[in-house]
Amino acid sequence: MSSLLEITWTDPVTGRHGYVVIDTLVRGLASGGLRLRQGCTLEEVRGLAQGMTRKEALVYDPSDRYVPLGGGKGGIDIDPADPQATEVLTRFLAAVRPVVREQWNTGEDFGLRQETIDKVAADLGLASTVEAVFAQLEDAQDARRRLAEAFAVTVGGVSLGDLVGGYGVARAALEMAQREGITDPTAVVQGFGSIGGAAARYLARAGVRVVAVADRDGLIRDDDGLDVEALLAARDGLGVVDRSAVPGAVLGDREAWLEVPCDLLVPAAMSYVIDVDDVARIDARVVVEGANMPTLPAAEAALRERGIPVVPDFLANVMTNAWWWWIVFGDIDPTEASSFAKIDAVMHRLVHTVADAAQASDRSLRECALEVAAQNSRAVTERVGITG
Template sequence: MSMTLPNAIESAGKTRDDNAFFEVVWRDTESEATGYLVIDRLFRGIASGGLRMRAGCSLDEVRGLARGMTLKESIHYEPGAQYVPLGGAKGGIDFDPYHTDADAVLARFLQAMAPLIATRWTMGEDFGVQQATIDGILPGLDLTSSIQAAEQVVDDPRAAQARMHTAFSSVVDEVSLDELVGGYGVAQSALAAMRRRGMDPVTSTAVIQGFGSMGGATARYLAEAGVRIVGIVDVEGVVANPDGLDVETLLRSRSAKGSVDRSRLREHDTQRPTSDWLAIDADILVPASVSYCINEDNQADVRARLIVEAANMPVTPEAEIHLTARGVDVSPDFVANSATNAWWWWVFFGDVDGTPEQSFVKIADRLTALSDEMFDRAAEQNISLRAAAFALASCRLDEISNDFPTY
């Protein structure tokens, strides 16, 4: 099976093997919004992947995100586990998520996609879309949940829903568990990479770009490990302190959209324009917000030794060539930020019971193991971390393809 890496799909030549299984374009009749659904692969008749909304979202972007979901699913294949990976999919809406009509646009898109949500596409929140908003819309469309399609392949749907209730009603230090698991996985990936590169957390620093559920949790768990978070980037700019920001205070007081409450900054915390985000001295850079934010034009400004992709496709292929040549490691998104998706399915299919205790243990074990496998393969074959992770995911995808039906 021939596949292009997710962040290179836009510039790749297409072959039949490389094309997505299914694509649809939706045009809103009441606004200028355009939406896309791409199902990259189906396994057991189902594909998994979230829905994002941002101005400028394109079909090629959604294609890349859907391919990334195929890799995130397949790389977590564990023979004998309850969770058998699904295919990869993604939805995207080209519309400003801060516009007053955003929720209405989202509702109309979901209405159009309802038959696929019911039977083929398991979905959830992504950039610009909140799960609570999705959950509030779906009952009016006669849908029980955003992962309704997966009930077709679980042994006991009621037990699965009970585990999901436990997971999504759990709170850890004033933050919902479902808002923490993705960033916890990113932090574990970062810490595993740091160990492989001889970086001591206590003497290391990090900048987090994006302070929503993924970036906020990454900051929390890196700080807990001793890493100084010296910069946080949100839609209003950069807050920074070379001695480290008070992550917990900023996390608990952030807005629903992930904005830092500037009134909670301390005396020596500073504010800088967004354009300065790559200019802050740090060992680790965690882009946790938007795609393509590190590109050929700004890659030379990167000062970090390690980039951990908490966002989907934040580093372009052209930028990564230059970064790799300078010795900057990039832990790719389909490993580093894969915990959110995998955790949903570990809970749903019964590999964990939905409690924080089991959830965190499983995530730490799997993300550390995957990171180590990736580093080992990269060293053995003298290839980049992304190429090594791609090879691992591709091998597991072949195993799934041989062992389980498409429909």
């Protein structure tokens, strides 16, 4: 299926490329974040936009006020640590501003913090990067207030908005551990930004031994279990941990995370990090995709042949996107308790619905999750009409 809209932008100053892909529209709207990554391509953004279509549909509940949107995504081919990154981001958003105003509702993603995109949007005269949704709400003023209140909440020194996605990944992992009969589970988390850091925090708080994490500077490992809170306190804005804060931990190469023995392997940073050649190195019982598209299809098939289930990204990391809209549409209160209770209930339902279907039909978790998303998409179409 081809995308509804694809934009390729060239920065007139640096020559860097940026992309917007609208995969589907519902009520004329699409949802999906904007990432900054050296090497980002149109093909990557296209795949991410398709994933957003699935995420939106997957969480549909007819009892919610929130009715899923379509899927869209943006990406800029630049290292977020590049000194020119914010300037390039500003020029990109200025160029695609009409799409943001009318159709594409966006926010932080890999390599981009919400406060950064909010500041750039404000400088460009945008009240937010979800104005297209607010324009369709009768209670837009209350929705803005709820969203502002939600982002003002901090939990253990971290913004609630930076925790909900990783909390959902942790809940997906814990539900799968329970289904697989794993007791005293261990985990390895690759990536220590918003998703990976929060996933590690809530796995540890649930009693999981997080034996290794990997950031862009390499591996940090302690088979007795890392002090995750100390690591969180020692990370910078790009999720890199100050090594002086982890005395006694074993440090290793950034690719070594694949071969650390564990029960729950959580790739939570970049796309395309598990290829078929990597599968033999993996010593885990479950892979939970915290990042978008971290496992290539051939690798996922090889993992399944080894009896290692892969919880697909559009299920495991769906909660950042869903949480935004539950807040905006008023399905939950802008509090930690209300947010986490909703995530607990929805992730439990989704994981067990998908895993039960996979067990009954001898299909992969991805195949069954896609089926649920397709069924929900049809239900949304029946409810609101042609989705675009």
